[in-house]
Amino acid sequence: MAEHFLTLDSLGREGVREILDLSHRFKREPGRHRDALAGGRVGMIFDKPSTRTRVSLEDAAWALGMLPIVLRPDELQLGHGETVADTARVLSRYLSALTIRTFAQARVEELAANSSIPIINALTDEHHPCQALADAMTLEEALGDLRGRRVAFVGDGNNVAHSLIQAAGYLGFTLLIATPEGYRPDPAIVAAGRTHGEANGGGIELVTDPADAVRGADAVYTDVWASMGKEAEREERRRIFAGYTVDEAMMASAGPRAIFLHCLPAHRGDEVTDAVMDGTQSRVWDQAENRVYTEQALLYALISGDHRGERLG
Numbered sequence: 001m002a003e004h005f006l007t008l009d010s011l012g013r014e015g016v017r018e019i020l021d022l023s024h025r026f027k028r029e030p031g032r033h034r035d036a037l038a039g040g041r042v043g044m045i046f047d048k049p050s051t052r053t054r055v056s057l058e059d060a061a062w063a064l065g066m067l068p069i070v071l072r073p074d075e076l077q078l079g080h081g082e083t084v085a086d087t088a089r090v091l092s093r094y095l096s097a098l099t100i101r102t103f104a105q106a107r108v109e110e111l112a113a114n115s116s117i118p119i120i121n122a123l124t125d126e127h128h129p130c131q132a133l134a135d136a137m138t139l140e141e142a143l144g145d146l147r148g149r150r151v152a153f154v155g156d157g158n159n160v161a162h163s164l165i166q167a168a169g170y171l172g173f174t175l176l177i178a179t180p181e182g183y184r185p186d187p188a189i190v191a192a193g194r195t196h197g198e199a200n201g202g203g204i205e206l207v208t209d210p211a212d213a214v215r216g217a218d219a220v221y222t223d224v225w226a227s228m229g230k231e232a233e234r235e236e237r238r239r240i241f242a243g244y245t246v247d248e249a250m251m252a253s254a255g256p257r258a259i260f261l262h263c264l265p266a267h268r269g270d271e272v273t274d275a276v277m278d279g280t281q282s283r284v285w286d287q288a289e290n291r292v293y294t295e296q297a298l299l300y301a302l303i304s305g306d307h308r309g310e311r312l313g
Contacts (some may be wrong), residue, residue, distance in 0.1 A: 001116075002048055002112075002115060002117050002118050002119070002302075003116075003118055003302050003305070004112040004118055004119045004120070004302075005118065005119070005120045005121060005129060005130075005298055005302060006105070006108055006109060006112060006119070006121050006127075006129070007092075007121065007127045007129050007163065007166060008129050008132060008133075008134070008163060008166035008167055008170060009166060009192075010129075012170070013170040013199075013200060014172065015307065016133075016136070016167070016170045017170075017171075018299075018301065018307040018308055019133060019294065019297045019298060019301060019307070020133065020136055020137055020140065020294075021308070021309075022296075022297035022300065022307070022308075022309050023133065023137050023290070023293040023294045023297040024137065024140070024293070025246055025295040025309055025312075026063075026293045026296045026297055026300075027290070027296075030063075030123075031063070032279045033063070033064065033300075033312055034063065034064070034065055035064075035065045036064045036065065036304070036312060037064040037065055037066050037096065037299065037300060037303055037304065038064075038065035038066075038301055039065070039066075039276045040061075040065070040066040040067070040096035040097075040145075040303060041066060041069060041094065041095045041096050041312060042057070042061045042065045042067070042068050042069065042095060042096060042098070042099065042153050042299060043069050043071055043091055043094070043095045043097070043098040043099070044058070044068060044069065044070045044071060044095045044099045044100075044101075045071045045073075045076065045078070045098065045099070045100040045101070045102065045123070046070065046071070046072060046073070046099075046100075046101050046122075047073050047100070047101060047103060047270055048101050048102065048103070048123065048228055048229075048290075049160045049228075050101055050122075050123075051264075051265070052264060052288055052291055053101055053122050053123060053130065053291070054070065054181065056288075056291035056292045056295055057099055057122065057295050058070070059292045060292050060293075060295040060296035060298075060299055061122075062297060063292070063296055064300055066096065066295060066299070069095070070099045073183040075126050075274070082272060084107060084110045084111060084114070085110065085113075085114040086114075087111075087116070088110070088111045088112075088113075088114035088115040088119075088181070089114055089116075091115070092115050092116040092117045095117055096117060096118075096284075096297060096303050097117050097118040097119075097120060097302060097303050098111065098115065098117060098118070098119050098120070099119075099120040099121075099122045100119065100120070100121065100122055101122040101123045101124075101149045102123075102124055103124065103125050103229065103291055104124060104125065104126075105121075105124040105125070105126040105127060106125075106153060108121045108124055109168050110303060117304060118302035120295075120298060120299075120302070123159065123169075124159065125159060125227075125229065126159055126162060126186070127159050127162050127163050128160050128163045128263070129166070130291065130294065130295060130298070131160060131163060131263050131291070132160075132163035132164055132166065132167045133167075133294035133295075133297075134287055134288075134290040134291045135164060135167065135221070135261060135263070135287060135295075136167050136171055137290045137293065137294055138259075138261065138283050138286050138287040139151065139173075139219055139259075139261075140260045141218070141283075141286065141290075142219070142283055143218055143259075145254040146171045146172060146173040147171070147172035147173065147200075147201050147202075148172070148173070148174075148201065149173040149174070149218045149219070149301070150173065150174045150176060150216065150217045150218050150219075150255075151164070151168070151173055151174070151176070151217060151218060151219045151220075151221060151222045152175075152176045152177075152178065152210075152214045152217040152219070152221065152254070153175060153176070153177045153178070153213070153221045153222070153223075154178045154210045154214065154220065154221070154222045154244055154246055154271075155178075155179065155222045155225055155241065155244055155248075155271055156179060156183050156223065156224075156225055156226075156227065156237075156241075157177060157179045157183050157184045157185030157186075158223060158227050159184075160191045160223045160229065160263050161177055161185045161223075162185055163188060164221070165177075165185060165189055165192075165193035165204055166189070166192075166193055166196070168193060168197060168202045168203070168204060169192070169193040169194070169195070169196030169197045169200060169202055169204070170196055170200060170202075171200070171202065172197070172200040172201035172202040173202050174203040174204075174205065175202070175203070175204050175205070176207060176212070176213035176214075176217065177194075177205070177206050177207070177213065177280050178207050178208065178209060178210040178212065178214070178244070179206070179208065180208060180240050180241060180244070181208060183240070184202075185206075189281050189291055190204055190206065192295035210244055210246075210250060211250075211253060214250055214251075214253050214254050215253050215254070216253075216254065216255050216273070217254045217255055217258055218221045218255050218257070218258055218259075219254075219258060219259045219260070219261055220246055220250070220254050220258060220260050220261070221249060221260075221261040221262070222261075222262055222271045222272055223262065223263055223271065224265070224266070224267050224270070224271060225237040225238065225241045225244070225267070225270055225271055240269060241270075241271070244271065245269075245270065245271060245272065245273060246260065246271065246273070246276055247272075247273045247275070247276060248273065248275050248276060248279070251276055251281055253280075258281060259282070259283045260272075260276055260277075260279070260281045260282045260283065260284070260285060262277070262284045262287070262289055263287070264284060264287075264288055266284075300312075
């Protein structure tokens with residue numbers, strides 16, 4: 001049975017650690033494993049526009065010697081001319097793995113249920129697990145062991161927040177999430193993250209005042225206030241999220257060596273100022289680059305089954 005990556009829960013604590021270790025290794029050894037999956041083919045379905053996800057996945061596939069095949073909605077009959085299950089069965093005969101960036105998490109789960117190859121969630125409205133791996137890698141590069149660290153997330157309790165909650169639970173850091181009332185993350189995801197955190201030394205705290213989250217934090221993270229598909233709410237959200245902009249004053253209240261993270265694209269002037277995005281504390285460009293190495297690790301581990309890289313040499 002194929003192993004899938006639908007959320008960080010698909011990997012569990014040990015799996016997350018193995019993928020991160022592989023990611024760091026791929027970054028340290030650029031070009032060394034060019035033929036690790038030579039001859040493989042990875043399909044990439046994009047129901048939503050993409051810059052970083054598409055380019056980083058193609059880069060990661062190429063770095064392993066694979067052929068990336070990008071599939072746009074207008075090129076497929078997924079879910080309307082052909083069932084999702086039938087599409088999964090057909091593509092399983094052609095490909096080594098399939099990634100999908102789509103709307104509903106249920107579509108990713110249906111693909112996985114009917115696929116004999118690994119399915120990788122490249123973003124849904126509910127989760128963004130590939131991003132969370134790159135976030136964790138970037139945090140480890142800057143802070144080392146994340147156990148006992150405090151990471152503040154300021155903004156909407158969205159898919160990025162959901163995946164960060166899972167990362168905090170498995171990696172043992174405390175995630176403080178500051179959102180306006182009515183914009184908190186899914187309670188079930190929070191509850192599960194807290195359960196994992198209790199076992200691994202992490203924790204999830206929900207607050208409404210950004211100052212309570214950021215004070216003394218080792219890292220400050222934000223994302224757009226109106227995620228993809230919610231652009232019509234942008235002006236209303238600007239009003240509601242007033243006071244949630246990460247600016248120099250907010251960063252000054254964080255820890256003395258705090259870093260700033262953003263999954264991008266950024267709406268400069270809304271959730272973050274230019275001074276913070278382009279400042280010395282910003283690690284957003286490292287974060288974007290690290291998408292390549294974490295996705296390289298995912299593709300290699302899921303397709304080869306060699307999660308620890310023992311066969312890489």
